[in-house]
Amino acid sequence: MEKIKELWENIGIQFVKFGLVGASNTVISLLTYYIFVFLGLNYLVANFLGFVTGTLNAYYWNSRFVFKNKNDEGTRGIKIVFKTFVAYGATFVLSSALLFLMVQIIGISQMVAPIINLAITTPLNFIINKFWTFTKGKAKIEK
Numbered sequence: 001m002e003k004i005k006e007l008w009e010n011i012g013i014q015f016v017k018f019g020l021v022g023a024s025n026t027v028i029s030l031l032t033y034y035i036f037v038f039l040g041l042n043y044l045v046a047n048f049l050g051f052v053t054g055t056l057n058a059y060y061w062n063s064r065f066v067f068k069n070k071n072d073e074g075t076r077g078i079k080i081v082f083k084t085f086v087a088y089g090a091t092f093v094l095s096s097a098l099l100f101l102m103v104q105i106i107g108i109s110q111m112v113a114p115i116i117n118l119a120i121t122t123p124l125n126f127i128i129n130k131f132w133t134f135t136k137g138k139a140k141i142e143k
Contacts, residue, residue, distance in 0.1 A: 011130075014066055018126045021061040029054030051092065059084040067134035083133040091125045 029050035036046035059081050095117050102113040 017066040025054040087128040
């Protein structure tokens with residue numbers, strides 16, 4: 001029973017850290033977007049560049065602060081960066097689809113739908129990153 005309690009405490013702490021990293025990703029993505037739009041770049045290109053910078057931020061902080069992945073040099077590091085982009089890209093696509101579904105089909109306010117989206121995509125993204133992106137074989141809990 002003690003091991004289960006320790007497992008949940010560690011996952012909870014990681015999830016909070018993951019949320020903090022996610023907040024910084026949002027700020028970096030938006031700043032990148034606004035800077036490039038201000039410089040006259042097409043908003044879709046600016047949005048893509050915001051996604052890229054936010055995801056690179058996610059890779060850096062998730063590997064060092066959240067999941068403490070110390071073996072990400074060389075080929076393994078490239079693989080983790082790729083997996084990070086796949087994880088964040090997949091949840092970005094899911095989030096966009098859910099947003100469309102909630103607003104256009106169900107009729108949820110476009111102001112409320114993104115909040116509901118976060119409640120779905122953030123835990124999913126955490127699970128994907130914890131048990132796929134930042135593991136080498138078996139999932140390992142780090143304090």
